Amino acid sequence: MSSEPRLVQGNEACAEGAIYAGMRFYAGYPITPSTEIAEILAKRLPQVGGKFIQMEDEIASMAAVVGASLTGVKSMTATSGPGFSLKQENIGYACMAEIPCVVVNVQRLGPSTGVATAPAQGDVMQARWGTHGDHPIIVLTPSSVKETFELTVRAFNLAEKFRVPVILLMDEVVGHMREKVILPEPGELPVYDRLKPNCSREDYYPYRADWDKAPPMAFFGEGYRYHVTGLFHDESGFATEKPEVIDLQLRRLHNKIYRHLDEIITYHSEQTEDAELVVISYGGTARAVSRAVKLARQEGRKVGIFRPQTLWPFPEEAVAELAGAGKKLLVAEMNYGQLLLEVQRVAAGRCAVTGCLQTNGELTQPETILNKIREVYEHAPGN
Amino acid sequence: MLPEIEQYFRLEKLPHMWCPGCGNGIVLHCLVKAIDKLCLDQDRTVMVSGIGCAARASGYLDFDTLHTTHGRALAFATGVKFAKPELNVFVLTGDGDCTAIGGNHFIHAARRNINLTTIVFNNNIYGMTGGQYSPMTPNACRATTSPYGNLERPFNLAELAIAAGATFVGRATTYHTKQLTDLIIEGYKNNGFSLIEVVTHCPTSFGRHNKMGSPADMLKWQRDHGVTAMRYENLSPEERSDKFIVGVLHRCEAPEYTAEYQKLQEKFRGR
Known part of the structure; x- marks a missing residue:
């Protein structure tokens, strides 16, 4: 990377961010609108000593990513809605077996095949609950090209630190958008590598850790000879059914x-201090919200924006604070109200929560959001 | 247990969970004997398995072992092998795991000719879930989901592998243990995708439903029905109808995937 400004596409920033973070194994399957990530990495990875493979399907690519990560290589796959559905079983495996990896979902309009090239944000809940069983998950969502690069690096750092799959939830707008950016120099952003055991094979318990920590991770082929399974297991790694x-x-x-x-949740908030109304938005939609908020301010309305970069775990404390301060909340997203549900839950009736929801394959226009801001600002009940 | 193979087992995990009379233990025995003869480094050898009775084998073996999701062993193994080609990677899978839910990964691993030694424990049935028919259940056989006899036709797995591009294909039975060990050795030595299909017996869920007698009777059935290619040639069509060939079925040369990728890396590194 040079420090010269470049015109970069969101998907390209994701690919370059992954390489910056040390990702050296990519397995994927072609799907719009994420395909550029695979195309770029097919070219770039051999140049940096990494591996790229196009697998036979989405399920296989998720499986290969987990297998590769077990050998100690930072690994990633990228997909969109239909492929994300197919990956879910092995995402659950990565949660259970605690295998660090990054799964990028450049969201498109669904359900089903939907419109392959149209933007949407309909996978917010699937990212949270797509795989079966109770499991925690980390989901990050960028809203610009530069942030895509930064959050991709962060996704790897969190995956490595907590030994989890991290979902980078992009959308078609951010994935295909081109912006002039200066990408970070090596060393500018922190890069974290997973902890390895420093004990002998005899003393190694692959799943022994403090009650709130991820255990150190031995790499396959280094002589620890341990067992990995998706079954519930004890600290030795072997299956158990003991309640x-x-x-x-x-x-x-x-x-x-x-x-x-505190280490996981980040968000961006602007002009929320004096705001009577705060628009909560993320990804591509948040860009239209910025414009709408600016116009609303010009009209003399006290409006702010709260933009979570971490969708899951949900920034509950920060949103509760806004709700507690009696601000009206307007959730703008390209779905039928997925994050809206979460905001309503957290607000718990303490303030008016309204949605500005659009799911027709078009990016919500600033005017649409501005109209909704005016409506809510004037008519929604205050504190 | 023979002292020379003891070192390859996690003895504290035994006895295994398989039913009395199951053939899976025989396959494991042959596998570790092959590994012993090959003098493989135990620390550099990985066992990858899917879901099902056969897939539980990985837990008993003292290597790095990866017990994955149903049907996906080959896809996980592809990740392990491609990321670290210097590791020896064996895939342990059953007929349901490999040929039904994992069928797509099977043909593509063969097509890619990635250096994986795949051992398919073919007992013609889903054992773990209690005896449902699989793509390897012979026509007309009974299973809990084919109570009136199986209407479907089974795969010829060896031919499927050959057509898909596997560079080594062999078949043995749990009766022909010497041959099985030799085939695993040959399969490992092949620099590419190797399939070793093992015809094994499930007395509990297959034999019982199909009146095949005791486990010993099922082994005798294997002895009488698994024939060499030469003998098969000389059989009449009627005699062939219930026989299958054991031994090396196919061998050819083709570029191995991870080696080809390595060349690509060397060519484009630093560009």
Whole structure:
């Protein structure tokens, strides 16, 4: 990377961010609108000593990513809605077996094949609950090309640190958008590598860790000779059906995320201090919201924007604070109200929560959001 | 247990969970004997398995072992092998795991000719879930989901592998243990995708429903029905109808995937 400004596409920023973070294994399957990530990495990875493979399907690419990560290589796949559905079983495997990896979903309009080239944000809940069983998950969502690069690096850092699959939830707008950016120089952003055991094979328990931590991870082929399974397992890694051991394992899987929210949750908030109304938005939609908020301010309305970069775990504390301060909340997203549900839950009736929801394959226009701002600002009940 | 193979087992995980009379233990025995004869480095050898009775084998073996999701062993193994080609990677999978839910990964691993030694424990049935018919259940056989006899036709897995591009294909039975060990050795030595299909017996869920007698009777059936290619040639069509060939079925040369990628890396590194 040079420090010269470049015109970069969102998907390209994701690919370059991954390489910057040390990703050296990519397995994927072609799907619009994420395909550029695969195309760029097919070219770039051999140049940097990495591996690229186009697998036979989405399921296989997720499986290969987990297999590769076990050998100690930072690994990634990218897809869109239909492929994201197919990957879910093995995403759950990565949660259970605690395998660090990054899964990019450049969202398109669904359900089903939907419109392959149209923007949407309909996978917010699938990213949270797509795989079966109780599991924590980290989901990050960028709203610009530069942020795509930065959050991709961050996704790897979190995956490595907490030994989890991290979902980078992009959307077609951000994925295909081109912006002039200066990409970070090596060393400018922190890059984190997973902890390895420093004990002997005899003393190594692959899943022994403090109640809120991820255990150090041995690489396959280094002589630890351990077992990895998607079955509930004890600290030795072998299957168990003992309720008390299952309970401990599942609690630790949750605690290692939920006891470290400060490290995981980031958001961007602007002009919320004096705001009577705060628009909560993310990804491509948040860009239209910025414009709408600016216009609303020009009209003399006290409006701010709250933009979570971490969707899951949801920035509950920050949103509760807005709700507690009696600000009206307007959630703008390209779906029928997925994050809206979460905001309503957190607001718990303490303030008016309204949605500005559009799911027709077009990016919500600033005017649409501005009209909604005016309506809510004037008519929604205050505190 | 023979002292020379003990070192390859996690003894504290035994006895295994398989039913009395199951053939899976025989396959494991032959596998570790092959590994012993090959003098493979235990620390550099990985066992990858899917879901099902056969897939539980990985847990008993003292290597890095990866027990994955149903049907996906070959896809996980592709990730392991491609990321670290210097590792020896074996895939342990059953007929349901490999040929039904994992069928797509099977043909593509063969097509790619990635250096994986795949051992398919073919007991003609889904054992773990209690005896449902698989793509390897012979026509007219009974299973819990084909109570009136199986209407479907089974795959010829070896021919499927050959057509898909596998560079080594062999078949043995749990009766022909010497041959099985030799085939695993040959399969490992092949620099590419190797399939070793093992005809094994499931007395509990297949034999019982199909009146095949005791586990010993099922082994005798394997002895009497698995024939060499030469003998098969001389059989009449009627005699062939219930026989299958055991031994090396196919061998050819083709570029191996991870080696080809390595060349590509060397060519484009630093560009």
